[in-house]
Amino acid sequence: MAGMRVTKPRIALVETLMKLDGPVSIERIHQQVGIKSCDLVTIYRCLAAFENLGLVRRSYLHNGTCLYEQTLGVDRHYHIVCKSCGKTDKVDYTLPDGVEQRLQDKGYSHLSHVVEFFGVCQECQQVAISARGTSIGIPARGTSVGIVTEA
Amino acid sequence: MAGMRVTKPRIALVETLMKLDGPVSIERIHQQVGIKSCDLVTIYRCLAAFENLGLVRRSYLHNGTCLYEQTLGVDRHYHIVCKSCGKTDKVDYTLPDGVEQRLQDKGYSHLSHVVEFFGVCQECQQVAISARGTSIGIPARGTSVGIVTEA
DNA sequence: CAATAACATGCAAGACCTCGAATTTTCCGA
DNA sequence: TCGGAAAATTCGAGGTCTTGCATGTTATTG
Known part of the structure; x- marks a missing residue:
């Protein structure tokens, strides 16, 4: 492992990211993961962590809001x-x-x-x-x- | 003119932009212009207008906040x-x-x-x-x- | 298996940036 | 010089994203 723990939100997040392809908004991810299953802040934090590990890449809309995209084998x-x-x-x-x-x-x-x-x-x-x-x-x-x- | 009116905030803003060179933050510009002389929002809007006219260019810090830079003769x-x-x-x-x-x-x-x-x-x-x-x-x-x- | 240290999460708060509506200022012609 | 239309400014509110702190989970040690 990479110094990160395997938690429920993290699992759900990874599954979601694999399902979706192409850059998607955080809100979208949150909905897809299930608003109930975890807080929006957790998504932000997890994605930031994933980005550090290079599992995920970030791009931007014209207005500055972020989109995330999974990067395995891409x-x-x-x-x-x-x-x-x-x-x-x-x-x-x-x-x-x-x-x-x-x-x-x-x-x-x-x-x-x-x-x-x-x-x-x-x-x-x-x-x-x-x-x-x-x-x-x-x-x-x-x-x-x-x-x-x-x- | 270019369809824009000459107002006090605008004059102060242009003077400030000429004085400063290199990209600077909006907060900085606001301070330099004088917090009293105009609202922060006005700075935002004027810079956006100037950007449309190509008088000013925008760049970004790592965190996404903006820096503006005057572009005459540059x-x-x-x-x-x-x-x-x-x-x-x-x-x-x-x-x-x-x-x-x-x-x-x-x-x-x-x-x-x-x-x-x-x-x-x-x-x-x-x-x-x-x-x-x-x-x-x-x-x-x-x-x-x-x-x-x-x- | 129990206790502990380390990490993750949720909540609330704050920073930056933008818009809408109401007011003020600028510019133009008479 | 004055009056009115058009444009700028201000104020308030809302949206995105990040942090601090308290709490809950996970992994590890004995």
Whole structure:
């Protein structure tokens, strides 16, 4: 083991993460795990722990809210996220080779990075056209009633 | 003008942004502008407006909090941010050419992206060594009493 | 198997960021 | 110079995410 204990919430969380694939919101995970079975804070903490172990990767919506994704047997990839509906898609991108090496040479340790692309997907553009006048519905962190319906 | 009005808060804000260089926190800007001269929310909204006009660029600390930076006569660049003290530095990196084009071809519009590097700077590593046992002090969004002392 | 140390969880509180509605300020033409 | 429309600002409230502390569980030692 990796210095972590096997607890009921943790088991349920892992099972859920395996079932879902692609980045999902914490709220979604919480619902899937079962609101009763554990507190939202526990999900946050467990995911943070899993992230340290590299079992899980974090990405972001345009508004800064997080999505998590299980990473076992999946190669490293990046996402484009729709600013409007939150849908995510893989992007053909890889970090240039020398960058992190140069930073290390400069004396930085514990390196990590965030690369995230944002845009408005085709479907949302069409919706925006048919509903002229309404601005594109970019959600915001201080807003939205809980769940951003992914997928 | 650019469809925007010249108001007292806006003037003070621009002056402050010119004085400061490099990414700074909103709290810092607010203090510099003068807590009395305008509300924190106004700073948020003005910076958002300035960002739309391209006068200002936004970057992020490891914990997700924002830093703003004036961009007049400055070329586009990216940052490495210390996870511990929040200090920022320029990084020798540019986004590969084809990426956004490919996304556009896929039907995405209103493209933007975030690229951010994180690490622990040399000074903070030494502090961590001299203070064994204490973990590296990565601040967090729900924490910190207002100001992360930049620079 | 019992006792203990270490880790995990839940709750409450706080930080950051955003929006909506009401008020104030700016800008324009007469 | 004055009056009114449009835009900015303020205030209050709500949403996401993180922490501290008290409590509950898990694993380990004797």
